[in-house]
Amino acid sequence: MLLIELTGVQSHTGKSSCSKCDQIGDYKERRVCFSKQIKNLRTDLSFKNRNDRSHHITPFKFRESILESGNFKMVSQFPLDPMHLVDLGVCKMLLQLLIKKSNINVSKINEKITFLSNLVPSEFGRICRSLDDINIWKATEFRQFLLYIGIFVLKDCVSGDHYYHFLLLHAGIRLLSCKKSYSSEANVAQQILEEFVDLFGNIYGDHLVNYNIHGLLHLTECTKLYGPLDNFSAYKFENHMQFLKKLINKLNKILQQLHLRLEERNSADFSCNKISKINSFNIDYKKEKDSYCFSKKLGPIKVIGMAGESGSAIVSAHCFFCVESYFQEPLESSTGLGILLANKLDPQLFKIEKDYIVYKYFSIPHEGKFLLIPILHHLFHEFSN
Ligand SMILES: [Zn+2]
Incomplete structure (x- = not known):
C-alpha cells in the first residue's frame, strides 16, 4: 500500500497495473486477468507524460508522486521484485x-x-x-x-x-x-x-x-x-529486517530506537566490517551433503579428504564415471543449466588443488544415481558435461 502511494500507480489488482507495458486487463470470473502477450512498453518519458492515465491513481493522474518529484525514473528504476x-x-x-x-x-x-x-x-x-x-x-x-x-x-x-x-x-x-x-x-x-x-x-x-x-x-x-x-530481489532487504528487528527493545518510538542504535554502531565502527562471503562455500568431506562439487579439471566430483591450508589445500576426490542430462526439454539440463544425472563414482582417487573447485552441488540420490544441481550463488563458471 505504501509503495502505491509513493509511486502513484495502480496496485497489482488493477486493470492497468502492469508497470512495464500498457496492456489493459480483463475482468473474468471475479478477477483481473491479462493476455499472454506484452503490449506497448512503458518508458520513463511515457510515464512522465501520463500517456496512459489509467495506470495512475487519483490524485497522481495529474501530478507527480513523492518519488517522481525526487527524480526517480519511474519505469526503468522500478524493476519487478x-x-x-x-x-x-x-x-x-x-x-x-x-x-x-x-x-x-x-x-x-x-x-x-x-x-x-x-x-x-x-x-x-x-x-x-x-x-x-x-x-x-x-x-x-x-x-x-x-x-x-x-x-x-x-x-x-x-x-x-x-x-x-x-x-x-x-x-x-x-x-x-x-x-x-x-x-x-x-x-x-x-x-x-x-x-x-x-x-x-x-x-x-x-x-x-x-x-x-x-x-x-x-x-x-x-x-x-x-x-x-x-x-x-527483495530478499536482501527482507534479510536486513532481521538485523533491524534485533536493534529494537520496545514497541514505541521504533524509528528513534533504530536511529540511535545505528548511530552508536557507526560511531563504534561496527558497520560494514564483515568480510564478504560472496562466491565462498563450505566443502566438508565428512558430510555427504557438503562434499559434491564441480572441478575445472575433473568435472563433477565427490570430495573425500582435504589437507593443507584453505587457500592452497589439496583435495582428494573421486570423479563420476559418466553423466547425462536429468531432463532434455525444454532444454538439455546438463549443458543449459549444469543439472546432471551422474552414474557411479570412479574408484580411482584424484588429488587437485581446492582452487580448481568452482561450484558446489545440491546432491540427491536418485534410482542408484546422483542428481547434481548446481548451487546458484556460486556460479560464475561455464557448465560442462
Ligand atoms: Zn506488461
Whole structure:
C-alpha cells in the first residue's frame, strides 16, 4: 500500500497495473486477468507524460508522486521484485493449483521432501515444509522448491504435462538467476517463460493469468538493466529486517530506537566490517551433503579428504564415471543449466588443488544415481558435461 502511494500507480489488482507495458486487463470470473502477450512498453518519458492515465491513481493522474518529484525514473528504476512476483506469486499459485486441480500425489511428494531433509547443503537453512503447510511457507521455501528440489520431488508425482510446465518455470528462472547465463541465455529464458505463460492459460484457465504470471514476460528485460534476479530481489532487504528487528527493545518510538542504535554502531565502527562471503562455500568431506562439487579439471566430483591450508589445500576426490542430462526439454539440463544425472563414482582417487573447485552441488540420490544441481550463488563458471 505504501509503495502505491509513493509511486502513484495502480496496485497489482488493477486493470492497468502492469508497470512495464500498457496492456489493459480483463475482468473474468471475479478477477483481473491479462493476455499472454506484452503490449506497448512503458518508458520513463511515457510515464512522465501520463500517456496512459489509467495506470495512475487519483490524485497522481495529474501530478507527480513523492518519488517522481525526487527524480526517480519511474519505469526503468522500478524493476519487478522476483521474491514477490516469482516465489510468493507464481510458484505459490502454481503449487496451490497443482494440489487443487490435478491428480497430484501429495503424500508421495511429502515423503520425498522428508527424504531430502538430511541432504540439504549447509548453504541452505533447512528443507521446505510439507505441502500440507504450503499456505504458511516462506518465500525461501518456494525458492528452494522452484530452483532445486521441485524437479526431483514432482517427477512421477504429477502428469507429464504438468511436470513439463513446471520445468519451464524452473529453467527460465534458473537461467535468469545464474550469473553465468542471465545475459548470454536471455533470449532462451524469454522464450521459455513465454511458453510457460502461454501454457499456464491453457492448463489452468486464461482467467488465472494474473499480474504475476504476466509479469514473468518482463523479467528478462529487468535482468538486462540490473543483472541476475538476486541483484534486484527483495530478499536482501527482507534479510536486513532481521538485523533491524534485533536493534529494537520496545514497541514505541521504533524509528528513534533504530536511529540511535545505528548511530552508536557507526560511531563504534561496527558497520560494514564483515568480510564478504560472496562466491565462498563450505566443502566438508565428512558430510555427504557438503562434499559434491564441480572441478575445472575433473568435472563433477565427490570430495573425500582435504589437507593443507584453505587457500592452497589439496583435495582428494573421486570423479563420476559418466553423466547425462536429468531432463532434455525444454532444454538439455546438463549443458543449459549444469543439472546432471551422474552414474557411479570412479574408484580411482584424484588429488587437485581446492582452487580448481568452482561450484558446489545440491546432491540427491536418485534410482542408484546422483542428481547434481548446481548451487546458484556460486556460479560464475561455464557448465560442462
Ligand atoms: Zn506488461
